[in-house]
Amino acid sequence: MDTTKSRLHALKYIIIIALLAVISHAYVLWRFLSPTDTKNQVFMTGANDGIEQMLPMQLYLYEKFKEGRWFYDTDFGLGGDFYTDLAYYYSTNIVYYINILFVRIGDLLIGFDTSTIDFWAYNAFFISIFKAFLIIYFTYRFLGIIGTRPLYGIIGGFIFAASPTYFRFTVFWSFFSDVFIWLPLTLWALELIIQKRKPGLFIFATAATLINNFYFGYYQLIVAILYLFVRLLFKRHGDLPRVETVKLAVPSAVIGAGISAFAFFHAVRGFLNNDGREYEVDVPIFEKLNWQDNIFYENYLVIILFIAIQALFTKRLYVRYFYKMFAILTVVFMLFTLSPYVDLLFNGFQQPQKRWHYMLVFFHAILIAQYFTYFKEISIRQYLISLIPVYIILTCSIYFKDDIVIWVYLVPVIHLVGFLVIYMKGSRPLLEGINAVLIVIFTIIVSASHTNTQIYHSGITDRNHLFYINSNHYASDLQKYNIELLKDMKAPEQKIDYKVRDQDNTPMYMGFSGTSIYSSIIDGNIIDFYYNDLKVNLRYETISRYSTFQSRSNLFSLFNVDYMMRDDNTYGIPAKFSPIIDDGTYTIYENESQLPFLRYATDVYDPDTLNHPLAREHAMLDGIVTNALEPTAAAEPMEDVLNEVSVEAENAIYSDDVLEVPEDGGGLSFSFDSLVDTYEDSDVYIEMYVRMIEPNKRFTINVDGYPNERLFATSKYRTYADDLLYRVPLKEEIPITFSSGKYAVEIKSVYIEDYELLERESAEPEPEYTLFEQDNAYQITLAEPRAGIASVPIIYRDGMKVSGDASGDLEAFRANYLMTGFTLGPDDRVITISYTPPYYLLTLMVSILSLLLGFFYLDLFGTRSRISRRK
Incomplete structure (x- = not known):
């Protein structure tokens, strides 16, 4: 009772x-x-x-x-x-x-x-x-x-x-x-x-x-x-x-x-x-x-x-x-x-x-x-x-x-x-x-x-409702229709570059393979790639996001990003992308200089010898960049054309690497008069160090219409990456304007990219293969076996395993900063790429043994301890 x-x-x-x-x-x-x-x-x-x-x-x-x-x-x-x-x-x-x-x-x-x-x-x-x-x-x-x-x-x-x-x-x-x-x-x-x-x-x-x-x-x-x-x-x-x-x-x-x-x-x-x-x-x-x-x-x-x-x-x-x-x-x-x-x-x-x-x-x-x-x-x-x-x-x-x-x-x-x-x-x-x-x-x-x-x-209730998440600010019917169209159009290994405005997790909720993410935890190698190795200058400075490749054609091709969708207000279409569909609101572009998913390389470059992001792009196109193999090639020196460029302050004062901008919109003007005729249909890469001295506020560096939003000096989310690289289509005058304030500005280099190497590599015959996505692996089947050093734009992580049907374990290694590299044997026709987090099986065993130990421990201090207390 x-x-x-x-x-x-x-x-x-x-x-x-x-x-x-x-x-x-x-x-x-x-x-x-x-x-x-x-x-x-x-x-x-x-x-x-x-x-x-x-x-x-x-x-x-x-x-x-x-x-x-x-x-x-x-x-x-x-x-x-x-x-x-x-x-x-x-x-x-x-x-x-x-x-x-x-x-x-x-x-x-x-x-x-x-x-x-x-x-x-x-x-x-x-x-x-x-x-x-x-x-x-x-x-x-x-x-x-x-x-x-x-x-x-x-x-x-x-x-x-x-x-x-x-x-x-x-x-x-x-x-x-x-x-x-x-x-x-x-x-x-x-x-x-x-x-x-x-x-x-x-x-x-x-x-x-x-x-x-x-x-x-x-x-x-x-x-x-x-x-x-x-x-x-x-x-x-x-x-x-x-x-x-x-x-x-x-x-x-x-x-x-x-x-x-x-x-x-x-x-x-x-x-x-x-x-x-x-x-x-x-x-x-x-x-x-x-x-x-x-x-x-x-x-x-x-x-x-x-x-x-x-x-x-x-x-x-x-x-x-x-x-x-x-x-x-x-x-x-x-x-x-x-x-x-x-x-x-x-x-x-x-x-x-x-x-x-x-x-x-x-x-x-x-x-x-x-x-x-x-x-x-x-x-x-x-x-x-x-x-x-x-x-x-x-x-x-x-x-x-x-x-x-x-x-x-x-x-x-x-x-x-x-x-x-x-x-x-x-x-x-x-x-x-x-x-x-x-x-x-x-x-x-x-x-x-x-x-x-x-x-x-x-600021919250304007957006966290059903109308907003079904609008073009987040996921409209037209946006979703176009994405489905692109998914049907592309091969499984190809990526789509698209995000809705500032929604960096668009690929997650629209279900496609994209280039952007918003997360507090991001693999440090990817952050290094963006901010240090390749200096991909994202529009919004943050340590929690990355997206796209700053309209840099070499990187788009290297990572098989062969399609992109943009609205009419978007700045900066990569040089080698052409429109193929236009519905009046969104334009779909296709990469004219596509590279194969599986790429073989003869030349091996030591990453420590490559001293500029553009040189690193060229080395990845020409061969493979890794410290896992002995280098077999050295990068050719690139020509810095800074001395041929005229830089003048406009509505600002620039002296001894200090730029004072009294009002928003003042800054520097780069003149390329002497280079425009020589380098037709090219891009210019401007590298400079920028740090705001005063006041402590958010500021914008606008590079020929590309607004680069920078965080204030005391922000918890600052990248502290102040060596900035900007890609701009080459023309006679390129303005770089700033928000009002006082800055430390050092112009470090100016390089011209004519994409000759990308076009040459894109014209090379591709190895014939098919890619099949398994539940937890990727399988590449070659039409004909071919030995050699190869890479795929599957992001390398410790725990990555590559095996060949003839050679067995192919010893995966980090290549091209982020990719997965391996060396194929002469008889390998089927390549399997899989991943398990390092020590996962060991930690799973520890968990299981600890669980069993827990039952024994509870029995020891449960039934037995009660018996001993009764005695």
Whole structure:
């Protein structure tokens, strides 16, 4: 009977938690469901990273996994290991895997159209509600084990799950808010060890956290160590002895980490292989505070509910162990918000990032839950005294903000009900119920007010809706029709150069093999290729994106980018591309100087001897560039024609490599009068060093109509690549203009490219072959075997394997900076190119063995330990 009653209670709480998970999304659901106009039906995803990164990546990975591709594809940007590089996002994300399991079931049973961004935008609501349920449940269980009443344990979880911080994380970077699940789970698991000698949940929590996201695993490590340190330092009566706690916690953490190896190891590899540019900006000790830094009132990231202030000033309750502990943690983390050095610590000492604030939100939610649990112990005098700092802070906040937010009007109502709960003891159950409902309503209003002003502002709501994602700003019917036309037109190995405006992940959500990507983690070799080796000057300076090849024909041909689509306003069509289709809005171009996918080379060039990007392009065209083979050729010296070019300042002052531009549009003018007749139908490559001296702002370098947008000096996303190379069609006058400001400008070289070498190589007879894409490999079948050094524009990664049907392993190597090279034997006719992340099988074995060890460990400290205690 007791068991049945206990189960009914558990079911009741589960139902309440599920309802609260939905209620926590009341505002975002209302903003989506209530309008009839698609322009006002706002999706629960940001218009920037949300629809530019999160949704395309979810769609892309689902399609890859559905196809049976697990690691690598040539359509991942230029090509790459999406399992490793997207581990920061979703490729090892447990929440995402649970999501796509149900999506796949719906796909098979109902026929979901998962190939559109629309579907994944709708899906965001469901997965967020599911996450909110887990957050509330795990917080409730943690609060339960530290002695909080069930009702307030659920409310504490609700405050955490419905917080503005949760919605900011979820709307802009949905995988960020997964950490709201793992924090209460981890601390609940630690308490099970400390209080009950049960390590099983901690093993699971450690493994799940590290598998789900290595980046936030670092955050979790810090908070778990801090929590365990405090619990061991200030041990309670009845807790396990300190040494025994450590003996259980440390092995459990190691086993959990071992279980995560198949995901965690490769995620860390991806992070370490990312471009590692240092943040060259001094970080101040303290923030320069303004009204937006007020964590109690309309802060852009976190709002500390005023109830936590009351709790902090209720001295009577500090006799409670966990109350005192979380009060101190709340105060400490409040103080942490004042220093960017804390942001730096939590971001691995790279750049200051405010991503740790969810911990403060959690601590204050736990404190509030305990405050109401022990509410009956507070005297009326103590209660009234605790209100004084609340109204002082609110009054000052309203004064400095010069605005009253809507939730302020509910504060005295809650205080009145709280007063009646203490004063009218006989009616306490009813009043406590009213108070609990008020806290839920208040939390929703605070979250809705913040979401409305700080998240769903006009810059977001103008774009995160159905009308936008089906427009020509993102994916119109005409754009999709043209892409399908191109996909039917091209060979499997050929790429299409196209992105919709600034949507660098267009290929991901339109399903074609392109040249662009937007991701925080990009293989450092690709970044080196763009910024250092070939100096491909992207229109927007950033370390998180790459796209196209700056209209450089040699690179387009080398990487088999043989088709492109442009609208009428696009600058810079490569020299060797000609229009083949024009629908009045978009023009499709075809490469006139195509190169074969499989290219043989006689000459081997040492990359260390090539001193200019154009020389590197020529070496790749003429032979192969690699340090894996002995060099057999030396590059011919190129002619720098800078001395034949006249450079004059226009509406600017240029002296001693310093350019002063008083107004936007001033700059330099390059005169090529003496060269135009000599080099007909050619491009000019202008290389120069540019750094803004003052002021500290974004600026534009406009090169003959090509606007190169550069970041301000202190930006976290600066490339620090100030040696710039611009490709421009050769003509008599080429203007380079700047935004107003003072610059260090050094013109380093000027080279002319007539494309004679490209045309010669394009005219060479191609080896006859067919390319077949297998699930996790590429197979090239030659019409006739041919020995020699060869390369393919499949982006090389450590773990790439090439084999021939006659020679076996062909020892793949990095060629032409990014490509895959190999040496074919005389009898090799079928070439198979496959990829597995380095050490993947080893890490998988470690995970499996750790899982088995975990079962043995739990048996050792479960059944056997209970028997030994009975004895």
